[in-house]
Amino acid sequence: MARKPIIVGNWKMNKTIAETKEFVAAVDPKVTDKADWGIATPYLDLQAAKAAKNLIVAAEDMHFKDSGAYTGAVSAAMLKEINVEWTILGHSERRQYFGETDETVNLKMIQAINNGINPIVCVGESLEQYEANETKDVVKTQVVAAYKDIAKEDVEKTVIAYEPIWAIGTGKTATNEIAQDVCGYIRTVVADLYDQETADKVRIQYGGSVKPAGLAALLEQPDIDGALVGGASLQVESYIAMIEALN
Ligand SMILES: O=C(CO)COP(=O)(O)O
Numbered sequence: 001m002a003r004k005p006i007i008v009g010n011w012k013m014n015k016t017i018a019e020t021k022e023f024v025a026a027v028d029p030k031v032t033d034k035a036d037w038g039i040a041t042p043y044l045d046l047q048a049a050k051a052a053k054n055l056i057v058a059a060e061d062m063h064f065k066d067s068g069a070y071t072g073a074v075s076a077a078m079l080k081e082i083n084v085e086w087t088i089l090g091h092s093e094r095r096q097y098f099g100e101t102d103e104t105v106n107l108k109m110i111q112a113i114n115n116g117i118n119p120i121v122c123v124g125e126s127l128e129q130y131e132a133n134e135t136k137d138v139v140k141t142q143v144v145a146a147y148k149d150i151a152k153e154d155v156e157k158t159v160i161a162y163e164p165i166w167a168i169g170t171g172k173t174a175t176n177e178i179a180q181d182v183c184g185y186i187r188t189v190v191a192d193l194y195d196q197e198t199a200d201k202v203r204i205q206y207g208g209s210v211k212p213a214g215l216a217a218l219l220e221q222p223d224i225d226g227a228l229v230g231g232a233s234l235q236v237e238s239y240i241a242m243i244e245a246l247n
Pocket residue numbers: 010091163167168169170171207208209210228229230231232
């Protein structure tokens with residue numbers, strides 16, 4: 001089953017509007033059709049990022065309500081108005097620092113789908129859970145919760161990012177074997193929730209200290225269809241090095 005790779009840079013809380021313009025001007029013309037390439041940026045940078053003709057532009061989060069008294073939050077309608085059609089949901093940093101729960105991630109998944117926004121939903125275990133051999137239980141619980149009330153025909157609009165928390169920003173990458181094992185398991189969870197055909201269509205990314213040099217081998221894994229990249233997506237040179245790694 002051929003699934004087009006999807007590689008998205010998660011900028012987290014980095015880059016001003018001016019820096020975004022500079023990055024997009026340098027990187028966007030280099031994008032090839034070997035993969036879907038994207039950047040997830042702070043809200044304030046999104047409109048500048050949309051100058052891109054080739055790059056997917058994603059938000060890093062989105063509220064689950066249409067509007068209302070939610071100081072600091074951004075709605076699906078606000079994203080749609082500037083033609084942002086993707087968002088990350090449930091990143092471990094949102095779960096850790098901003099009180100995101102499996103329940104709010106699910107509400108956001110539903111809100112995203114209802115508004116024509118494609119979610120990249122993040123799952124992954126802590127170091128403690130990894131060491132206690134709880135990885136599969138943890139990601140299963142997160143995936144099952146995230147997809148509650150998501151219809152089968154909508155699953156292929158979503159992307160699942162497996163990001164072991166112990167590999168984020170630490171320079172410690174999961175080996176390709178570990179990443180494949182967990183991503184393959186996630187696909188069986190989706191198959192159990194829906195069916196094999198649906199599971200075969202959904203794209204699953206790995207994230208956690210991905211670097212240009214490791215990208216091609218990572219994508220050779222049968223159940224890894226892309227990457228969610230933090231640090232290595234911030235510099236023009238390293239983003240272009242990822243594009244070139246797949247040429
Ligand atoms: O959290 C990540 C992407 O969402 C991974 O970040 P790093 O690539 O910096 O480890």
